[in-house]
Amino acid sequence: MSTARKPLFAGNWKMNLNHLEAIALVQKLAFSLTDKDFDRADVAVLPPFTDLRSVQTLVDGDKLRIVYGAQDLSVHDSGAYTGEISGTMLAKLGCTYVLAGHSERRQYHREDDQVVGAKVQAAYRHSLTPILCVGEGLPVRQAGGHVAYAVSQLDAALNGVKTEQARSLVLAYEPVWAIGTGEVATPDDAQEVCTALRARLAELYDAEVAAAVRILYGGSVKSDNIAGIMAQPDVDGALVGGASLDPADFVKICRFGEISG
Numbered sequence: 001m002s003t004a005r006k007p008l009f010a011g012n013w014k015m016n017l018n019h020l021e022a023i024a025l026v027q028k029l030a031f032s033l034t035d036k037d038f039d040r041a042d043v044a045v046l047p048p049f050t051d052l053r054s055v056q057t058l059v060d061g062d063k064l065r066i067v068y069g070a071q072d073l074s075v076h077d078s079g080a081y082t083g084e085i086s087g088t089m090l091a092k093l094g095c096t097y098v099l100a101g102h103s104e105r106r107q108y109h110r111e112d113d114q115v116v117g118a119k120v121q122a123a124y125r126h127s128l129t130p131i132l133c134v135g136e137g138l139p140v141r142q143a144g145g146h147v148a149y150a151v152s153q154l155d156a157a158l159n160g161v162k163t164e165q166a167r168s169l170v171l172a173y174e175p176v177w178a179i180g181t182g183e184v185a186t187p188d189d190a191q192e193v194c195t196a197l198r199a200r201l202a203e204l205y206d207a208e209v210a211a212a213v214r215i216l217y218g219g220s221v222k223s224d225n226i227a228g229i230m231a232q233p234d235v236d237g238a239l240v241g242g243a244s245l246d247p248a249d250f251v252k253i254c255r256f257g258e259i260s261g
C-alpha cells in the first residue's frame with residue numbers, strides 16, 4: 001500500500017444475497033465500520049442488480065459512507081437488448097463503481113478483450129468508475145507468462161481511454177487460479193504483477209496516472225492474509241468475493257486484517 005493512494009476494499013457479492021439480505025449485510029457493515037475506518041480506506045459493496053435500489057435507499061437514507069456499484073453493465077446505453085442493464089440505469093441508482101472484465105464474465109459469457117474494452121468505455125460514458133479485472137489462468141502462470149498476460153489484457157481494455165479518464169480507473173489483478181480456491185497469491189506474486197501494471201500505465205499515459213490509479217488484488221482474500229498483501233507498495237486494496245459475504249471478516253479486511261478499528 002502507498003500512502004499516496006487511499007486504499008479501496010470492494011466486496012463482490014457475485015450471485016448471492018437477495019435485496020432483504022443485502023440490507024441486513026450493509027446495516028451490519030455500517031454498524032461496525034467507524035469514521036476512522038472510512039478515513040483510512042474506501043469501502044464498497046457490489047451486489048447483484050436486484051439489490052441496488054435497496055442498497056441505494058439505505059445508503060442515502062442513513063447517509064452511510066459505504067459506496068456501492070454493479071458487477072457488470074451493457075456495452076449499450078439503451079434499446080432492444082433483452083436482459084441487459086445499462087450504465088445509465090446504474091448511474092441513476094447511485095452506483096460509483098462497475099466491474100469490467102471479471103474472469104467469470106470472460107469465462108461464462110465469453111467476454112473477450114474487445115467486449116471488456118467496450119464496457120470500460122460504457123462505464124466512463126455514464127460517469128461510473130470502472131474496476132477493470134485482469135489476471136491469468138493456471139497454465140499461463142505455470143508457463144511464466146502471467147505478467148505479459150495481465151499487461152496485454154490491460155492494453156486491450158484501455159484502447160481509446162483518454163488520460164483524464166484513466167486517472168480515475170481502478171484495476172484489479174485477480175489470478176484466476178486464486179479465485180474461490182483458497183489458493184491466495186503470495187504478497188510477492190501480487191506485487192510482481194501490480195507493479196508491472198502500474199509501469200504499463202506510465203507508458204500508456206504518464207507518471208501521474210500511474211501514481212493515481214488504485215490497483216487491487218483479488219483471489220481468496222481473507223482477514224488472515226490481507227495484511228501481507230496490503231504491505232506491498234503497489235497493492236492498494238482488495239476485490240473480495242466470498243469473504244465479503246461475512247460482515248465480520250470483511251470489516252477485518254477493511255482494517256487490513258487488524259482486529260479492532
Ligand SMILES: O=C(CO)COP(=O)(O)O
Pocket residue numbers: 012102174178179180181182218219220221239240241242243
Ligand atoms: O472473484 C473475486 C472477486 O471479484 C475473488 O473471489 P474470492 O475472494 O471468493 O476468491
